[in-house]
Amino acid sequence: MSAPVLLVEDDISIAVVITTALEDEGLQVVRCDTIAERDRLLNCEHYSALITDVVLKDGDGIETLPAVKDRQPDIPVIVVSAQNTLDTAVRASDTGAFEYFPKPFDLDELIRAVTAAIAASEPEIHPAEGEEHTELPLVGRSNPMQAVYRMITRVLRNDLTVLILGESGTGKELVAEAIHKLGQRSQGPFVAVNTAAIPADLIESELFGHEKGAFTGAFARHIGKFEQARGGTLFLDEIGDMPMQAQTRLLRALQSGSILRVGGREEVPIDARIIAATNKDLAPLIEEGRFREDLYYRLNVVPIMLPPLRERGEDIDALARHFLAKASREGLPRRALTDDAAALLRAQPWRGNVRELRNFIYRLALLAREDLIDRASVQSMLAEEIPTPAPSLGSPTPPFSGASDLETALARWLAANAPEPGQIYAKAIAAFERPLLTHMLDTTGGNQLRAARMLGINRNTLRKRLDELDIDPERFAARTRS
Template identity: 50%
Template sequence: MTLPTVLIADDDRSIRTVLTQALGRSGYQVRSTGNAATLWRWVEDGEGDLVITDVVMPDENGLDLIPRIKKVRPDLRVVVMSAQSTLITAVKATQRGAFEYLPKPFDLRELLAVVGRALAAPTEPIISVPEAADSEERLPLIGRSPSMQEIYRTIARLTTADLTVMINGESGTGKELVARALHDYGKRRSGPFVAINMAAIPRELIESELFGHERGAFTGATNRSQGRFEQANGGTLFLDEIGDMPPEAQTRLLRVLQEGEFTSVGGRQPIKANVRIIAATHRDLRNAIRQGQFREDLFYRLNVVPIRLPPLRERVEDIPLLARHFLERAREDGLPAKSLDQGAIDRLRQHSWPGNVRELENLMRRLAALCPDEVITADAIAPELSEPASAPGQASVAAAAGNGPETLSSAVERHIKDFLAAHNDGLGVTDVYDKIIAEVERPLIRLTLAATRGNQIKAASMLGLNRNTLRKKIRDLEIPVVRGLM
């Protein structure tokens, strides 16, 4: 039996070497190159069963190559990998026909799983997706952390779908930004985006706000009024804080989702509901269901595609990028130009951010307006933060009481207990120490390399390791790396 052949295009020799070795051990034939021209020649000659390509190469952008590949060989799957790990990159890769997008640095096991799925997936018709505007100034979401990368990939996968989405996240995490991104890069982008906050409307007016009302429907209804469903016709209706919707409105919304039509308050003529629903909440709706505060059948109608937005304290590696972005936005709005020194960045990382991204944005704008110095220091930031800093990894009083975020040591302890329990309390298991250390080292090194954009000298310094030691660990743990911005 002929082994599947994987074609790799990446101008980083170390990545080509790691992927060639890993794929070879997994039973694949591999051909690799550092440029797009050679890859294109192989594709034209009918070689390869799967393509893995970087985005930025010396002679051509890998994203521009995908439509050409799809034109001459529609069945050839393409996996895109890139250090330009933004939402725009993920969406473009999907819109142009990529089977999957992987941000660098990635977990090698994940890539091997993607390769297996790509080679086993049945052939599907090519769906042409019009591309949205891609100006970097319009990036709706900022962050390169693994949790944000997964959100980017989810949004990208939904560009060709019209599914209902439920966004869950604490206040200030950016739920409406995600809803806007789903609309702006989705099939309904040419239609209106209409948002309504359930918590901001009096209960007795919610049905009228959603479905509209006829003249004379109630006291004060002197004219017919369109509701948000009609206003959003052909586009997206964003129902924010859906957990605060009263029971009677929940019942009417369920009927709309089931039947695809509604009647206005006081009306008799059914109106077709041609909208995509995106809902959001900061509440635990499953708990609300148990307490009889939210309809279970409505929850399952809304929760077709769940997206969880992490609080800022769970993605501290994104804080410097976000802070600089907000300072630049403040400058564009006419406030003085400001920058952050390393001490200020370290201080920002130590804060727990109860107000999440919104709190960080407000702080940056305040400092841009009021800080007298061009360079913002830790001393300038400290008085603005309402709580004392705690070193990363330390357990706070709230965490110790079981009310705060889980610490690293408690997470590792729980993982080891689960590991031993799964192996009959460790009986007959060998090399437990090496196995657990490898599991901790792999994400630690991978995320540090991500934070330094693949700069191994900086990563070794951050980790407190000799550069040769880091290189050996990268090789032993099979961690693909990136050099420079690529």
């Protein structure tokens, strides 16, 4: 028989349940409820595993784990906690915990983890000295988010490629940033690129760089995103929209571990962790021949699925408080929500997920008349919202009339104007925003609500841009009447 398992848990009901389950598996369990008693027991006997709560009567079970390792360096540790935040999961991982379980946990999974921990012989992972995780980007304690936190902690101490899946607005880039900031490449750069926002004929240059003279307008060597991310993390967002030719080059780069600049002859080694993300279901795209199956397998080494906000409604209160506090730090009035107002927020579908909730909370912080926001204020602002169709992973973007013509016009404009790197986005927006807005107003006969709905923006945002661009919607309405 192996050495006993040491259980440190001050909730007697949970302690009894865990003890009974482990003893049914033929394991011997020694139980205590304080850190002091834990240390005394560790000094007296060898244990095959340690299961510990975090908040105990005389201290923090995670903070004191170094003392456990001083006494028994090879003991695997399993942390269970009701303090189920990303911070807790990361702290548990950083102190070398074998596994972390948020309460309430699946008892069968706990048993499997204990059995695996006892059999494991891998060395423990210790945190980098002085690491702290105070400003973490992810908020929520729901069970779906706990699964996300656990997946994040499992990829922090390696460079495995991660594929983040989830609807628009669920926080895919925040997860990528968390993996970077908390991982072993945190001292390097975090380079994010939206592969859907780059014209097809420029994407290879943006990702891999180009040599001087590689094509018309290439007046100097350009260092691409792969090289910019050297020593850090490269985040490839909206990977499902990447053109096929670029997919082929990306696959070759991942397979070979090096890139070749456009027009270049010298291979440049890749020194960046790759994290990709998409709001699309890649399986149908593969079947339709629009996404390479071999690239999918290269990217999908560790998948992380982000839940939509409608599946983690219990997190809405915490998210709302978080965004109100963040808005206050950014200069907006300090606000709070009444219980009725918070309940109304929880009842909303939030089809735009966390991004939509964040924007709504910021508008509340700016426009509310009282510091304590009540249900009537929330209801009034919700009435001004433009309804949007419910998204789903893999659902196509609503078709926009003339989208292919618009893409062609944009490509021609880029070729003709050749804006300098760093100015492409601003100049393209400036060039195309006015004709886009006038086209929408012409299509809708000057109806700003319909135009805003087609554009996918708030009506107030549209009004603001029309005023700034000196576009009079009435002239389009007059044209329709005449």
